[in-house]
Amino acid sequence: MAITSAPGAIRAASRPAPSSPAGRQRTSLGRKVRDNLTGHAFLIGAVLCFAVFSWYPMVRGIVMSFQRTRRGETTWVGWDNYLRILDDPSFWTAWKNTFYFTVLALVLGYAVPFFVAILLNEFRHAKGYLRILVYLPVMLPPASALFLFKFYAYDPSDAGLFNAILKALGLPTSQWMQSPDMTMPAMVIASTWMNMGGAVLIYLAALQNIPGELYEAAELDGAGVWRRIRHVTIPQTRLILALLAMLQIVATMQLFIEPLILANGAGAEDSATSVAYLIYQHGFFQNDLNGAAALGVIMLVVLAGFSAVYLRLTAKQD
Amino acid sequence: MSVPQYRKAAALALVAGLGLSLTACSTKSDDAKNDASGKVTITVDCQPVGAQKELLQNWNDDVAEFERQNTDIAIKSVSVGEQCNNPPDFTARLAGGTVTDVFYGYMTDLQQVLDSGQAMDISEFANAETVPTWDSVDPALKEVFTDGGKLYAVPVKNYSMGLVYNKVLFQQAGLDVNNPPKTWAEVRDAAKKISALGNGIAGYAEYSAGNTGGWHFTSLLYSQGGQMLTADGKKADFNNAMGKQVLQNLKDMRYGDNSMGDRQLLQWGDLLTNAGAGKVGMFIGAPDTTQAIVSQFQGKFEDWAMGPLPGQDGPAKGTLGGGEGYFFKKGLSPEQVKAGLKWVAYQKLTPGKGQFDYARAKPQNYPVGLPQPLLFANGTEAQKQELELRKANANVDTANFAVFEANPVPIKGEPRNAQAIYTVLDAAMSGVLTNPNANIDALLKTAEDKVNQLLAAEG
Numbered sequence: 001m002a003i004t005s006a007p008g009a010i011r012a013a014s015r016p017a018p019s020s021p022a023g024r025q026r027t028s029l030g031r032k033v034r035d036n037l038t039g040h041a042f043l044i045g046a047v048l049c050f051a052v053f054s055w056y057p058m059v060r061g062i063v064m065s066f067q068r069t070r071r072g073e074t075t076w077v078g079w080d081n082y083l084r085i086l087d088d089p090s091f092w093t094a095w096k097n098t099f100y101f102t103v104l105a106l107v108l109g110y111a112v113p114f115f116v117a118i119l120l121n122e123f124r125h126a127k128g129y130l131r132i133l134v135y136l137p138v139m140l141p142p143a144s145a146l147f148l149f150k151f152y153a154y155d156p157s158d159a160g161l162f163n164a165i166l167k168a169l170g171l172p173t174s175q176w177m178q179s180p181d182m183t184m185p186a187m188v189i190a191s192t193w194m195n196m197g198g199a200v201l202i203y204l205a206a207l208q209n210i211p212g213e214l215y216e217a218a219e220l221d222g223a224g225v226w227r228r229i230r231h232v233t234i235p236q237t238r239l240i241l242a243l244l245a246m247l248q249i250v251a252t253m254q255l256f257i258e259p260l261i262l263a264n265g266a267g268a269e270d271s272a273t274s275v276a277y278l279i280y281q282h283g284f285f286q287n288d289l290n291g292a293a294a295l296g297v298i299m300l301v302v303l304a305g306f307s308a309v310y311l312r313l314t315a316k317q318d
Numbered sequence: 319m320s321v322p323q324y325r326k327a328a329a330l331a332l333v334a335g336l337g338l339s340l341t342a343c344s345t346k347s348d349d350a351k352n353d354a355s356g357k358v359t360i361t362v363d364c365q366p367v368g369a370q371k372e373l374l375q376n377w378n379d380d381v382a383e384f385e386r387q388n389t390d391i392a393i394k395s396v397s398v399g400e401q402c403n404n405p406p407d408f409t410a411r412l413a414g415g416t417v418t419d420v421f422y423g424y425m426t427d428l429q430q431v432l433d434s435g436q437a438m439d440i441s442e443f444a445n446a447e448t449v450p451t452w453d454s455v456d457p458a459l460k461e462v463f464t465d466g467g468k469l470y471a472v473p474v475k476n477y478s479m480g481l482v483y484n485k486v487l488f489q490q491a492g493l494d495v496n497n498p499p500k501t502w503a504e505v506r507d508a509a510k511k512i513s514a515l516g517n518g519i520a521g522y523a524e525y526s527a528g529n530t531g532g533w534h535f536t537s538l539l540y541s542q543g544g545q546m547l548t549a550d551g552k553k554a555d556f557n558n559a560m561g562k563q564v565l566q567n568l569k570d571m572r573y574g575d576n577s578m579g580d581r582q583l584l585q586w587g588d589l590l591t592n593a594g595a596g597k598v599g600m601f602i603g604a605p606d607t608t609q610a611i612v613s614q615f616q617g618k619f620e621d622w623a624m625g626p627l628p629g630q631d632g633p634a635k636g637t638l639g640g641g642e643g644y645f646f647k648k649g650l651s652p653e654q655v656k657a658g659l660k661w662v663a664y665q666k667l668t669p670g671k672g673q674f675d676y677a678r679a680k681p682q683n684y685p686v687g688l689p690q691p692l693l694f695a696n697g698t699e700a701q702k703q704e705l706e707l708r709k710a711n712a713n714v715d716t717a718n719f720a721v722f723e724a725n726p727v728p729i730k731g732e733p734r735n736a737q738a739i740y741t742v743l744d745a746a747m748s749g750v751l752t753n754p755n756a757n758i759d760a761l762l763k764t765a766e767d768k769v770n771q772l773l774a775a776e777g
Contacts, residue, residue, distance in 0.1 A: 072435015072648075084775050089768050157518070157580040178582050178752040264527030264583045268752035269761070270745045284406035285529060286738035286772065287430040289413055 058300075064293035081294035085282075091295075093270050094278040098253055100184050101274065105252040109192040110245060116196065117203030118233065131204070135197035142194060146261040149190040150177070154262070177263050180271035187258040187272065199244060206240040207233065242314050249310075250303055256280065275299050357392040358657045360650075361418035364402035365395035372682050380672050384664050391657040394418075403427070403642075405529070405737060412436055419650055420658040423471065425462045425641050426736035432465060438646040439468040440655055448659035451667045454700035455693060462731060463643050471643035472659065474666035474673070475691040477604035478639040478729045479537045480722045481505070481625045487512050487519065487599045498600075498625030498721060502541075502567045505600060505628050506575065512599030513577035520579030522571055523598045524751065528585035531747030532740025536638050536732065537602055538564040541627045543635035546733040547773070554769035556743075557762040563630060565758045569750040582751040590615045602627060604640075605688040605719060612685070619685060623718035626725040639729035641691070667693065669703035676711035687712030689723050735776060742768040 033040065068077045085091055120130055137145060153161040154176035163173040176186045214232045223231065234241070256276040259265060263272035266281075273281075275295065283292030366373035381393045399407065402422045411417045412434040423431060431437045446452045449472065459473035485495045491511040499505040509521025525531045535556075536546055544560035547553065572578045579597070581588075590607065592598050594615025601607075605624060611617035627634040644662045646655055665672030676686045687708060694701035709716075733739055746761040 069435070070433050072433070084771075087771060089764060089771065155581070175752065180753065264585050264588075266527070266741075266744055267748070268583065269749045269756075280406070281741055284409045285741045287409070287433060287735070288738075288775070289409075291775075 061293045061296050064290055065297045068290050081290045085291050085294045090270060090273055090278055094273045094275045097184065098255055098274045101188060101255050102249055102252045104184055104188040105191065105248065108188050109196065110248050112192055113196040113199035114203055117200045117207055118229065121204060121207045134200050137194050138197035142257055143261060145194045146190060146258060150262050154186055178268055180268045183263060183267050183271040187262055190262060191258055202240060202244065206237040210236040246307065246310050250307065253303055357390055358653045359392045359394060360420055360654050360658050361394040361396055362420045362661060363396045363398045363418040364422040365397040367397050367400050376678060380665050384661060388660060393661055417647055419647050419654060420644050420662065421647065423643060423645050425643065426732045428463060428465060428470060429735060431645055436648055437470045438648045438650055439470065440646050441469045443655045443659055444469055444472060448656050449663035449667055451700040454695060454698035455667065456695045459641065471645040472662050473641055473643045473693060474662065476639065476641035476693055477606065477690050479602050479604055479637050480627050481600055482603045482607055483600045483623055484596065484598065484621055485623050486621050487515065490515055495623065499628055501628050501632065502630055506571055509571055509577035509599060510575045519597050519599065521577035521599045523578060523584065523589050523592060523601045524568060525584050525589060526747035526751050527583045527744055529737055529740040529744060530585045532743030534602060535564060535743045535747055537627065540636035540638055540730050541634035542630050546739060551734045552773055554766040557766040561762050562758050565746060565750045565761065569756060572751050573754045583748055593617060605690040609685045619714050624722040626722055626727050633725065634727045636730045637727040638732065640732055669700055669707055674704055674707065676707045680711045680713045685714045687714040687716045689719050735772060738772050739769050
């Protein structure tokens with residue numbers, strides 16, 4: 001920054017000093033702009049990108065949620081779209097399914113990567129290979145990974161991978177995606193397998209930052225594995241755990257591709273319909289883009305509300 | 319260039335680039351209505367994709383010949399995917415205003431196209447002058463694309479559903495290949511025998527996802543004599559004895575007889591993949607599903623035959639008809655509409671040309687002889703010519719469709735707001751096909767409430 005400000009400073013010094021305070025202010029502002037031209041130019045690019053591809057669609061979506069387009073005519077309808085969406089019998093089913101998925105994903109998708117990371121951290125040999133193995137599913141395109149589950153693992157006949165394993169163990173087989181009770185657990189299993197690689201790597205990085213002396217001290221005090229995890233590992237990784245929990249919840253609430261591919265959409269008796277999928281259904285199958293926009297705004301408000309409460313709680317803790 | 323200048327230049331280039339990109343994005347891509355040579359230019363979608371080499375070549379040949387015959391018209395072809403109307407893509411194109419000047423749609427799309435404000439009234443242009451066979455086109459099909467007395471599209475395909483069955487599996491199961499089941503009780507009996515062949519074969523297969531479940535529910539309901547909506551179109555009318563019978567028949571086959579296979583939640587491609595692999599004994603479909611089984615799912619024409627849609631205690635009381643057409647984008651000049659109509663007429667509605675160029679299709683092994691598309695009214699000159707050409711060039715055994723053709727079932731159209739209603743009915747279909755304890759009354763009641771809500775919202 002020192003290099004960029006120098007030419008501007010020289011040019012400013014060579015001009016006559018402005019006589020009035022207003023003139024001085026303008027010159028000072030102009031100098032600031034010139035000095036930071038590069039920064040502003042780069043900023044304009046980023047702001048334009050956000051404005052065009054994020055903020056404008058968001059504002060447009062909010063506007064659309066209060067409008068209705070019929071026969072090419074758009075009219076303002078106030079809260080009608082929201083009332084209609086609230087009245088949709090699938091609305092509460094979709095929220096129930098989405099919350100159920102989020103809770104299951106927290107139990108499975110959040111805890112499993114943490115314990116896998118702890119396990120990997122304990123290995124002395126082949127660490128690199130194991131990390132690659134854990135991360136490999138992340139490199140698969142999500143659609144391909146889900147098709148693998150759909151046709152190979154979740155085949156409801158005895159030929160399916162999971163059913164073959166269950167049968168070999170003498171356990172009852174499952175209909176997987178064809179059973180309304182198993183739809184959500186099956187989607188969480190697939191989703192966890194697909195996505196845990198990234199979380200494991202983040203946890204591993206956090207684990208490696210914990211000073212070894214803390215564990216040594218705990219061991220000297222007679223702490224076993226679980227007490228070391230509880231009193232050293234978890235407190236030391238608390239911030240990263242908190243951050244990932246929030247990201248996980250926000251991501252899982254937007255559940256979409258899993259029902260679309262694994263359940264061919266709504267699944268058995270609407271058991272896979274998520275809020276994001278319901279938005280898609282209204283927008284693209286029910287000729288109801290305005291209703292879809294209203295549902296999108298409701299989802300935005302819920303997620304923003306959750307994030308705000310969460311940030312407030314974690315800020316207090318810190 | 320010094321480091322700061324370099325950075326500034328890079329930053330300014332970035333901004334300029336972004337600005338240009340955005341300008342490019344916002345610029346409407348539709349070319350001038352008349353090109354430099356004074357030709358009327360129209361864009362048309364549904365050009366086959368690159369992977370469909372022969373079909374693409376046929377299309378391009380048709381364009382070249384049409385332009386040779388009409389030197390004042392230039393056709394710009396646009397491919398929108400193998401399935402010309404994948405509903406989500408179609409909706410996005412409509413909402414974004416990026417449909418072509420002349421664009422393909424299903425009969426069920428009229429309402430959506432009108433709501434989007436993209437449809438042009440072509441009533442005053444569609445006549446024997448622009449479409450020479452116009453007076454032969456079945457008036458019932460024109461009616462489907464008419465709203466408030468105004469015509470918005472030209473029909474180019476029409477079908478009705480029947481029972482499609484695999485002759486090889488029929489023979490193996492000891493069934494008469496020339497006498498397909500005529501009632502749902504006979505279907506159930508045949509399905510049991512076919513599924514007893516084992517090897518993962520489903521005696522009867524049915525859709526229950528991706529809107530296709532609701533689509534077939536409609537046809538099954540029509541076979542019972544039912545209707546999806548009340549006569550005024552304002553309420554659902556399937557939660558009754560006939561609707562319950564439809565679901566009960568399926569539940570009996572799925573869980574009573576275990577004759578529908580393990581894998582459910584099927585949609586179009588899933589079922590036809592299984593059919594192409596010889597794993598499906600029967601399903602309901604239009605004649606051209608056999609074409610899809612062969613061209614896309616590696617099946618064989620000679621394996622498939624078709625009978626009329628079965629009824630509950632005798633012949634079916636109705637079957638679902640559907641089809642496709644070409645809409646015209648609002649704002650076209652009269653010259654463009656006329657040019658578009660001429661093109662559609664040439665490629666889709668002229669015996670011996672385009673889709674009716676059977677002499678070209680025969681050696682390419684595309685099916686000739688299917689009882690479809692039913693575009694021309696009975697007794698018209700165009701129908702006579704089309705049937706003669708079809709017969710002369712048939713490369714599929716027309717006897718396989720003889721029972722279907724000899725036993726016509728009254729055709730009923732799709733309900734208002736069909737795609738939205740089909741989405742709702744998927745849940746009822748998936749319910750009886752995936753849950754042995756499914757409560758049919760509850761499934762239909764839920765679907766009825768949802769459809770009524772949809773219709774109320776439509777106003």
